[in-house]
Amino acid sequence: MTQILEIKGLNKRYGSIQAVNNLNLTVKKGSVFGLLGPNGSGKTTTLAMLLGVVKPQSGSFTWFGEPASADARKKIGAILEQPVFYPQMSAVENLKVVCKIKGVDFSEIDRVLKWVNLNDRKQHAFKGYSLGMKQRLSIASAMLCNPEILILDEPTNGLDPQGINEIREIIVNIANSGKTIIIASHLLDEVQKVCSEFAILSKGNLIYHGNVETDLNDDAYIEVSSDNLDELEFAIKAHLGGLTIVKEDHTLAFKSPDALDLALLNKTLSEKDIWLTHLSIRKKSLEKRFLEVLKQND
Amino acid sequence: MIKLLNIEWIKIRNSKSFKVLGLIWLIAFIAIPVGFNSLIEWFESIGLEGSELLPIKPTDFPVFDFLDIWQNLAYIYKFITILLCFVIIVNVSNEFNYKTIRQNIIDGMSKKEFVFSKFLFIIVSSLIASILLTLLGMIIGAAFSPTSEITVVFQNFNFVFAYFLHLVLHLSYCLFFAVLLKRSGIVIALLIVYSYILEPTLIQIVSIPLKSMWLTKFFPMNASWNLIPRPIEKYFLFEVQDFVGWQDVSIGLLYIVLSLGGTYLLITKRDIK
Numbered sequence: 001m002t003q004i005l006e007i008k009g010l011n012k013r014y015g016s017i018q019a020v021n022n023l024n025l026t027v028k029k030g031s032v033f034g035l036l037g038p039n040g041s042g043k044t045t046t047l048a049m050l051l052g053v054v055k056p057q058s059g060s061f062t063w064f065g066e067p068a069s070a071d072a073r074k075k076i077g078a079i080l081e082q083p084v085f086y087p088q089m090s091a092v093e094n095l096k097v098v099c100k101i102k103g104v105d106f107s108e109i110d111r112v113l114k115w116v117n118l119n120d121r122k123q124h125a126f127k128g129y130s131l132g133m134k135q136r137l138s139i140a141s142a143m144l145c146n147p148e149i150l151i152l153d154e155p156t157n158g159l160d161p162q163g164i165n166e167i168r169e170i171i172v173n174i175a176n177s178g179k180t181i182i183i184a185s186h187l188l189d190e191v192q193k194v195c196s197e198f199a200i201l202s203k204g205n206l207i208y209h210g211n212v213e214t215d216l217n218d219d220a221y222i223e224v225s226s227d228n229l230d231e232l233e234f235a236i237k238a239h240l241g242g243l244t245i246v247k248e249d250h251t252l253a254f255k256s257p258d259a260l261d262l263a264l265l266n267k268t269l270s271e272k273d274i275w276l277t278h279l280s281i282r283k284k285s286l287e288k289r290f291l292e293v294l295k296q297n298d
Numbered sequence: 299m300i301k302l303l304n305i306e307w308i309k310i311r312n313s314k315s316f317k318v319l320g321l322i323w324l325i326a327f328i329a330i331p332v333g334f335n336s337l338i339e340w341f342e343s344i345g346l347e348g349s350e351l352l353p354i355k356p357t358d359f360p361v362f363d364f365l366d367i368w369q370n371l372a373y374i375y376k377f378i379t380i381l382l383c384f385v386i387i388v389n390v391s392n393e394f395n396y397k398t399i400r401q402n403i404i405d406g407m408s409k410k411e412f413v414f415s416k417f418l419f420i421i422v423s424s425l426i427a428s429i430l431l432t433l434l435g436m437i438i439g440a441a442f443s444p445t446s447e448i449t450v451v452f453q454n455f456n457f458v459f460a461y462f463l464h465l466v467l468h469l470s471y472c473l474f475f476a477v478l479l480k481r482s483g484i485v486i487a488l489l490i491v492y493s494y495i496l497e498p499t500l501i502q503i504v505s506i507p508l509k510s511m512w513l514t515k516f517f518p519m520n521a522s523w524n525l526i527p528r529p530i531e532k533y534f535l536f537e538v539q540d541f542v543g544w545q546d547v548s549i550g551l552l553y554i555v556l557s558l559g560g561t562y563l564l565i566t567k568r569d570i571k
Contacts, residue, residue: 051404054569074406084401089312100305101405141405 003065004029004149004180005050010059012045012204019045021204023059027182027197029148032175034191034212035184036290037201043184044081046201047153051078064148074102077142078151083134087127091118091137094126095144102145112140116170132163139170149180156190168193192286200293208293215289222260225251225278232274239268251278302415303422305407310419315388323381327430330374331438335362362442367435368454372461372526375431379465380489382423383472387485390416390476400570409565416473417558424465428458460525460542463550467522470557477564493519521549 005027012020020042027033037043048054050061052073063072085094095109113119116136121129129137135155142150155171156164171194175181185191191198192212200208226232233245233252245254262279269276310316362370393399402412435458439451475485501514514520524546527539 048569048571053400053403054571055567070403070406070408070411073404076406078404080400080404084397086309086312086396086398088314089309093308093312096308097305097402098405100301100308101402101407 002029003027005061005063005182006065007046007050007061008059010046010049010061011057012042012049012054013057018204020049020056023201023204023206025199025206025209027149027180029180030178031197032181032195033183034195034198035182035201036186036188036191036198036286037184038186038294041201042204043201044153045204047078047080047151047182047184051076051080051151053080074145075147076149076151077145077147078153079138079142079155080151080153082157083138085126085134085137085141088125090125091122091129091140094137095141098141098144104145108144108146112143115143116140117166131158132160132166135159135163135167136170139167143174147179149182150174151182151184153184155183155185164190188285188287188290198286200290202294202297205297207297210289212286220256221253221282222256222262223251223253223278223280223282224276226269226274226276228274232269235269235272235274236265239265253282256281299414299418302411303418306415306419310389313389316385319381319385319388323378323385326378326381327375327427328434330378331362331371331434334374335438335442362438364439364443364445364451365453366529367439367443368457369526369529371431371435371438372457372464373529375427375461376464376523376526379468380493382427382465383468383489384486385423386416386420386469386472387476387489388482389419390473391480391482391485394477394480395482397571403570409570410562413558413562413565416561417470420466420469420473424462424469427465428462431461432458454541456542457526460547463547463554464522464525467525467550467554467557470554470561471518471522474557474561474564477561515546515549518553521546521553525550 003026005025007023007025010020010023011018023042023046035043035046045054049056050063050068052068052070061068063076066072086097089097091113092109095112096106098104099106099109109122110119113122116139118133118136118140121133126134126137139152139155142152152171156167159167168190171181171183175194181194183191183195195212197211198209199206224232224236229247229250229252233247236245236252236254237243240254240257240260243254243257245252262281266276266279393402399412403409407415436451443451445451472485472489475488476482479485479488497517497519501517501520505514515524525542527543
């Protein structure tokens, strides 16, 4: 896989605050990359530098293997923080400005507006839009040039559950079409649902860089429950050997050994006349992982 | 270049403040010569001609005759330049308030292109105003002037060029200060206080002990006003500068370059948040 973005030693200082400290990162083509971190950890500053609006103190980055330029930005669809448009202008007029800048034909406007379901309101002024509509217009605008990479900064910030769901569906759709996406967010649940890779920033430092699938599967827990928990615990220990089993309210939980055959476990238990009322695999949530990493680095 | 003009046109045609200010300016543009003419007619109608109190005749004021008309119109129109200044100030500072300048750059406009697109906007507005001045001058001149000889008509036409330069310079100042301060209210207040109070006072202070008008040519607003010298005293038999001075033009051009250079530096050196 080729690299779409490569960051080398990026630094930014605001007065006495080191907003971004010697950041090195690569994003591969086709990945959905989550940039995590608490508020003020340098996510937006990093993106602002990558998008040419904030000047780095030192360090460099390349887009599509080329040094950063206005022309490279024409191939990127990006929103930083809140949706930004001319308030008095309609969706169509606003997107015309974007089309002109990116060198895209006006005929694309209708396509993206239909796609985010804003076609009915396309002639209305932007200032009258609800937050969800504004957010959707942002995504439409970012998709206007059929970009190779999409950068979304807190795309669901301030939205209601329905709005969050709409945006998430749109993001999943885009990801499925094979496009590269970078999402900056502090909503971890969000990132876990759509991202394949993630990096964690704290106080401007990159403190973790991992893969959602492997990192979170490593620590899978098995949850079981039956009418008699003591009997169940005894049987599981007999079947699987030395295990630490945590007794929770109405369930037992234990760390999954490698190559655990759940079907066999179920069968063994049933042969002992123990009938499971609950069996599930609990993956470690990104949230837990995130908090762990932050704690280690404090 | 066409692309940048196109972008500015989309932005401006949807702007309410542009429509309102532009319309007020246009009304004032047409009303001033019409109003001045009615004033003269009114003098005539109340029979001031030959009056003992005011021994002046309207014909002593051939303000709309060719030769004089270009300087007179250009001079009068300097007073409504401030309306066009408001247009630029509101337009540019809104780009910062709405953060649209940041989005423009994120979308792939270079910072250089942004500055250039605003300068193009200034050039085109000034050009349109100058063309309107030419048209209006032709019409009024044809109606009032006793001569219509081509050589006479276009003599002193360089005041139209001076008017164009005055507009470009004034609007460039506005561009610079709107980019520097980013708040339309502050820039407009500053413009009014500086142009009508601060600079005239400074000029008085400087010119009294030095007894020289030379230095005052370098005051920024004065540099712009000086491009079209005041013609009024001419009609009271005083001698006035009735040509466009090359010195004034050079100073004007210098200040245009400085304002644009400053704007460019501000935009490229600063982070755009």
